[in-house]
Amino acid sequence: MNALAGLSTPAAVVDTAKMDRNIARMQQGLRELGVAFRPHVKTAKCVEVARRQQAAGAKGITVSTLKEAEQFFAAGFADILYAVGIVPNKFSQALALRQRGCDLKLITDNVEMAQALGRFGQEHGHRFEVWIEVDTDGHRSGIVPESALLLDVGRAVAESGSVLGGVMTHAGSSYDFDTPEALQEVAEQERAGCVRAAERLRAAGHKCPVVSVGSTPTALSAKSLQGVTEVRAGVYVFFDLVMANVGVCTPQDIALSVLTTVIGHQPDKGWAIVDAGWMAMSRDRGTQKQKHDYGYGQVCSLDGKVLQGYVLSGANQEHGILSRVGEPDFDIVTRFPVGTQLRILPNHACATGAQFPRYEAVDAAGVQEWPRFYGW
Amino acid sequence: MNALAGLSTPAAVVDTAKMDRNIARMQQGLRELGVAFRPHVKTAKCVEVARRQQAAGAKGITVSTLKEAEQFFAAGFADILYAVGIVPNKFSQALALRQRGCDLKLITDNVEMAQALGRFGQEHGHRFEVWIEVDTDGHRSGIVPESALLLDVGRAVAESGSVLGGVMTHAGSSYDFDTPEALQEVAEQERAGCVRAAERLRAAGHKCPVVSVGSTPTALSAKSLQGVTEVRAGVYVFFDLVMANVGVCTPQDIALSVLTTVIGHQPDKGWAIVDAGWMAMSRDRGTQKQKHDYGYGQVCSLDGKVLQGYVLSGANQEHGILSRVGEPDFDIVTRFPVGTQLRILPNHACATGAQFPRYEAVDAAGVQEWPRFYGW
Numbered sequence: 001m002n003a004l005a006g007l008s009t010p011a012a013v014v015d016t017a018k019m020d021r022n023i024a025r026m027q028q029g030l031r032e033l034g035v036a037f038r039p040h041v042k043t044a045k046c047v048e049v050a051r052r053q054q055a056a057g058a059k060g061i062t063v064s065t066l067k068e069a070e071q072f073f074a075a076g077f078a079d080i081l082y083a084v085g086i087v088p089n090k091f092s093q094a095l096a097l098r099q100r101g102c103d104l105k106l107i108t109d110n111v112e113m114a115q116a117l118g119r120f121g122q123e124h125g126h127r128f129e130v131w132i133e134v135d136t137d138g139h140r141s142g143i144v145p146e147s148a149l150l151l152d153v154g155r156a157v158a159e160s161g162s163v164l165g166g167v168m169t170h171a172g173s174s175y176d177f178d179t180p181e182a183l184q185e186v187a188e189q190e191r192a193g194c195v196r197a198a199e200r201l202r203a204a205g206h207k208c209p210v211v212s213v214g215s216t217p218t219a220l221s222a223k224s225l226q227g228v229t230e231v232r233a234g235v236y237v238f239f240d241l242v243m244a245n246v247g248v249c250t251p252q253d254i255a256l257s258v259l260t261t262v263i264g265h266q267p268d269k270g271w272a273i274v275d276a277g278w279m280a281m282s283r284d285r286g287t288q289k290q291k292h293d294y295g296y297g298q299v300c301s302l303d304g305k306v307l308q309g310y311v312l313s314g315a316n317q318e319h320g321i322l323s324r325v326g327e328p329d330f331d332i333v334t335r336f337p338v339g340t341q342l343r344i345l346p347n348h349a350c351a352t353g354a355q356f357p358r359y360e361a362v363d364a365a366g367v368q369e370w371p372r373f374y375g376w
Numbered sequence: 377m378n379a380l381a382g383l384s385t386p387a388a389v390v391d392t393a394k395m396d397r398n399i400a401r402m403q404q405g406l407r408e409l410g411v412a413f414r415p416h417v418k419t420a421k422c423v424e425v426a427r428r429q430q431a432a433g434a435k436g437i438t439v440s441t442l443k444e445a446e447q448f449f450a451a452g453f454a455d456i457l458y459a460v461g462i463v464p465n466k467f468s469q470a471l472a473l474r475q476r477g478c479d480l481k482l483i484t485d486n487v488e489m490a491q492a493l494g495r496f497g498q499e500h501g502h503r504f505e506v507w508i509e510v511d512t513d514g515h516r517s518g519i520v521p522e523s524a525l526l527l528d529v530g531r532a533v534a535e536s537g538s539v540l541g542g543v544m545t546h547a548g549s550s551y552d553f554d555t556p557e558a559l560q561e562v563a564e565q566e567r568a569g570c571v572r573a574a575e576r577l578r579a580a581g582h583k584c585p586v587v588s589v590g591s592t593p594t595a596l597s598a599k600s601l602q603g604v605t606e607v608r609a610g611v612y613v614f615f616d617l618v619m620a621n622v623g624v625c626t627p628q629d630i631a632l633s634v635l636t637t638v639i640g641h642q643p644d645k646g647w648a649i650v651d652a653g654w655m656a657m658s659r660d661r662g663t664q665k666q667k668h669d670y671g672y673g674q675v676c677s678l679d680g681k682v683l684q685g686y687v688l689s690g691a692n693q694e695h696g697i698l699s700r701v702g703e704p705d706f707d708i709v710t711r712f713p714v715g716t717q718l719r720i721l722p723n724h725a726c727a728t729g730a731q732f733p734r735y736e737a738v739d740a741a742g743v744q745e746w747p748r749f750y751g752w
Contacts, residue, residue, distance in 0.1 A: 008442075008465045010752060042693060064655075064694040066384075084651060084694045085639035088715055089384045109640045112714045133640075140695055141640045141649045172692060263461035264485045264509075264517045273517045275460060279440075280752075283659035283727055316548060317418060317726055318440040318460045319516055338488045339464055350693055351659055354731070357751040374750070375733040376386060376656075 003367045004259055004302060004360065005341060010280035011259040012356035013343060014370065015304065016363045018255035019237060020052065026219060026236050027056045033225045038062050038081060038212065040234030043350045046359060046372040047075040049237060062232045065376050066093045073102045081105045081212070083168065083232070085133065085141060086113055091120045098126065105165055109133040109143050111156040118160020129165040130157045131210065132201070136193030137173040137186065145197040154201045154208075166210025167201065169194045170232070174217035178247050178291060183221035190218050195227035220248045238349035241298060245290035251298055251306050256353060257343035258297070259360070260320065262336050270328025271321050272336045276344055278315040282351035296320060297344035304343060312344055320344070379743045380635055380678060380736065381717060386656035387635040388732035389719060390746065391680065392739045394631035395613060396428065402595065402612050403432045409601045414438050414457060414588065416610030419726045422735060422748040423451040425613060438608045441752050442469045449478045457481045457588070459544065459608070461509065461517060462489055467496045474502065481541055485509040485519050487532040494536020505541040506533045507586065508577070512569030513549040513562065521573040530577045530584075542586025543577065545570045546608070550593035554623050554667060559597035566594050571603035596624045614725035617674060621666035627674055627682050632729060633719035634673070635736070636696065638712050646704025647697050648712045652720055654691040658727035672696060673720035680719060688720055696720070 004013060030037045039053045042064035050061060050072060060079030063069045069080050070093075078101065086094065086106040097104045106128055108114050114130065121128045132153050135142030143150045157164045171190035177183050194213045201208040213225070214232035216239075225231065235242075238256040239249040260276035278296065287294045296312035299322055310329075314321035322336070329335060336342065346352035353359070359370040380389060406413045415429045418440035426437060426448060436455030439445045445456050446469075454477065462470065462482040473480045482504055484490050490506060497504045508529050511518030519526045533540045547566035553559050570589045577584040589601070590608035592615075601607065611618075614632040615625040636652035654672065663670045672688035675698055686705075690697035698712065705711060712718065722728035729735070735746040 006465070008469065008752065009463070085649065087385070087637045087639050087651065089382070089637060089717075093384065110714055113639070116715070135642075138642075138645075140692060140697065141642070261463045261465060263463050263489070266511075266514075266517070269514075273461065275463065278660075278727065279730060283661070283724075284654075285659070285661070314516075316516060321516065338486055339492070341465075348659075351654065354655060355750070374731070376384065 003362060007259055007360060009259050009261040009341065010276040012353060012359050013257050013259050014359045014361045015255045016361050018253060019049070022236055022239060022253060022255060023053055023056045026233060027058065029220060030231050031057065033222060035225045035228050036230040038230050038232045039237065040064070040232050041068060041072060043234040043237055044353060044372060045374065046370050047072065048361070048370045050077065053237065059230065066090055067373070067376050069097055069102065069104055071373055073097060079103045081131070081168070083107060085109060086117055088116055091117060095124055095126060098128070105129045105131055107131045107133045107168060109141050109153065111152050114153050114156035114162070115160045118157065118162045122161050128162045130162045131166045131168045131212065132157070132164070132197070134167050134169040134194050134197040136169045136190045137171050139173040142169060145193045145200065150197055150200060151204050154204060154206050158206060164201070164206045164208055166208055166212060167194055167197045168212035171215050171218045174215045175242065175246060177217070178245060180221060180247065183217050184223055187218035187222035191222060191225055191228055198227070216243060217246050217248050235349050238353070240349040241294045241345055241347045242286040242290065245287055245292055251345055254345045256349045257300060257304065257345050258352065259341060259343055262338050262340040262342070264338060265333045267330065267333050270330055270332050271323050272332050274320040274322050274342065275318060276312070276320045277318045279317050280355055281312065281315060281320070281344060281346060282348065282355055284348035284351040286347040294347060297346055300343040300345060302341045302343060379738060383635055383736060385635050385637040385717065386652040388729060388735050389633050389635050390735045390737045391631045392737050394629060395425070398612055398615060398629060398631060399429055399432045402609060403434065405596060406607050407433065409598060411601045411604050412606040414606050414608050415613065416440070416608050417444060417448060419610040419613055420729060420748060421750065422746050423448065424737070424746045426453065429613065435606070442466055443749070443752050445473055445478065445480055447749055449473060455479045457507070459483060461485060462493060464492055467493060471500055471502060474504070481505045481507055483507045483509045483544060485517050485529065487528050490529050490532035490538070491536045494533065494538045498537050504538045506538045507542045507544045507588065508533070508540070508573070510543050510545040510570050510573040512545045512566045513547050515549040518545060521569045521576065526573055526576060527580050530580060530582050534582060540577070540582045540584055542584055542588060543570055543573045544588035547591050547594045550591045551618065551622060553593070554621060556597060556623065559593050560599055563594035563598035567598060567601055567604055574603070592619060593622050593624050611725050614729070616725040617670045617721055617723045618662040618666065621663055621668055627721055630721045632725045633676060633680065633721050634728065635717060635719055638714050638716040638718070640714060641709050643706065643709050646706055646708050647699050648708050650696040650698050650718065651694060652688070652696045653694045655693050656731055657688065657691060657696070657720065657722060658724065658731055660724035660727040662723040670723060673722055676719040676721060678717045678719060
């Protein structure tokens with residue numbers, strides 16, 4: 001890892017060997033369950049990462065913004081699900097993508113937007129493909145599988161001239177659990193609810209070919225995915241400390257870290273001050289309410305070894321406070337002298353990655369720059 | 377504000393009339409106290425914003441990254457303080473800036489870096505200007521004014537061949553208070569400590585011409601700045617909900633908001649789902665421990681009117697959950713129909729602005745795009 005020593009800090013480092021193992025693990029698990037995998041590229045927003053997911057067997061991608069759709073379509077990805085409810089100020093951008101040959105699927109969970117999108121399509125001589133968002137755990141958007149609204153939206157999609165391509169759900173509540181049993185239960189609830197929604201739509205005369213479910217914890221915990229046609233997951237590609245607390249990875253599996261340098265100390269407090277603050281780590285404190293609170297991140301050595309008990313306990317914009325959990329380390333000045341380079345594992349890879357214009361992708365051969373993008 | 381209605385969401389909106397008032401207020405206050413003002417441009421990272429600060433009377437700028445130094449120097453700003461402790465992996469970049477004519481000042485709080493920088497300068501036939509970071513409130517980096525270390529670092533700067541340009545401090549603990557009396561006290565402690573450090577260095581034979589202090593709350597609360605030559609502050613240019621809780625602005629003064637669109641509802645829970653999640657708002661929950669917790673932000677109408685009691689109570693990456701504090705609003709569907717555009721005031725303007733590649737700067741004449749940058 002000495003290749004990292006010359007980099008200006010802070011920098012976002014991707015350990016590509018770990019990432020490749022994470023990609024292979026997910027793909028293998030879903031292959032065994034007999035379903036396709038559509039990775040959510042919002043985590044890395046990086047073409048090089050998505051190409052590795054595709055090479056491992058992924059079919060299509062999921063995006064969280066139309067900018068992602070544009071960037072990945074330009075890089076050769078055509079089968080794209082935009083997994084945030086569509087609204088009129090995005091109709092034109094979506095239409096332009098589809099007219100250029102992008103197989104972009106849109107989602108909604110209400111009659112008004114289904115109708116408005118269909119009308120917009122008719123005005124432009126175009127049929128959109130719409131998937132209906134289903135709510136299987138009450139954590140966010142979507143329609144509960146047994147509701148009358150589900151069939152109303154199905155009818156609104158079809159009658160307004162769009163194609164009803166499928167149903168999709170995301171069991172985001174899986175992040176709140178940390179035992180295999182609980183995660184299997186959420187996964188089964190996600191599967192059963194989404195399949196049920198598809199069955200009701202089919203019974204009402206719709207084709208509804210796709211049944212799409214997923215979150216990293218449920219995708220790695222499901223025992224059966226009967227009736228499901230594809231799974232989506234994003235953060236698994238890097239993993240992070242939140243996922244380690246959920247129990248679907250270990251800190252050693254985390255492929256993303258922030259390279260930082262010690263810039264000073266407060267010896268009486270047992271603090272080292274580093275040049276990775278919340279701008280580099282993000283403000284995400286996702287482990288705060290979990291069983292192990294890592295502050296703003298877990299400290300590792302330059303070569304990636306976890307330094308048990310050392311965390312970023314505080315953060316300002318470009319300053320991090322590094323300290324030992326519990327008893328202060330009054331030897332901090334000699335342990336981590338000024339100029340020492342360290343790596344910090346993030347609470348939430350999606351949030352941390354988003355702070356950087358590029359990744360430093362490191363493997364045995366050295367470091368490569370992988371551009372990533374942001375914004376809308 | 378109908379000019380905003382056509383924008384794709386989420387978008388970062390700057391109300392330039394409010395921003396101009398914030399700029400004028402700070403500059404006027406410091407003029408009355410007889411000190412120069414060096415704004416911290418880390419908040420907006422936007423040349424158009426810094427030009428307005430300069431036009432109002434600011435002298436020089438403060439930056440939090442060398443990328444900011446490069447971008448602002450390219451835009452014509454030459455007097456720049458890089459206010460994060462310097463480390464060797466940034467020496468070359470700093471030298472290159474100075475050799476191109478940038479009057480870049482560096483800081484440190486330890487002997488090792490003072491010596492290493494001086495040696496590096498000597499190797500390249502260059503004298504760096506160094507300011508010593510002083511700790512007046514124990515919240516982060518710096519040297520306490522009365523310590524022996526202060527004079528050791530002063531000697532290391534001078535003997536290694538750099539120029540000791542001054543002392544600087546940042547009373548970041550001011551964010552933890554919310555009464556005028558407490559803020560005045562922190563401001564006086566910041567002033568007195570930094571002036572004392574300069575006096576000790578001068579008594580030891582150093583020139584130490586600059587005494588630089590500041591944070592938004594102390595800059596707006598100080599009653600006297602005797603002995604201080606310049607003040608620094610950043611977030612005042614936009615203000616935010618954290619600053620409203622601290623008591624140095626009102627929510628109506630906040631110049632930055634995130635434009636968002638309602639994409640769906642969960643009527644039984646009193647939720648509207650909007651397309652501004654934590655990627656747009658940032659993960660900053662700075663008001664969580666303050667007297668008024670605004671969740672992920674305060675909801676306003678499209679024309680900027682504060683909608684009392686409505687906040688972003690939850691956030692996923694590209695989804696926000698909008699709800700009423702206390703009693704759920706079961707009329708949320710008719711109050712904020714799908715497609716409604718709203719504006720959300722941020723907890724922390726520095727963190728929220730950083731998520732966007734540009735601002736939509738709005739005034740009576742319409743909307744202009746102001747680019748901003750990010751990264752290192």
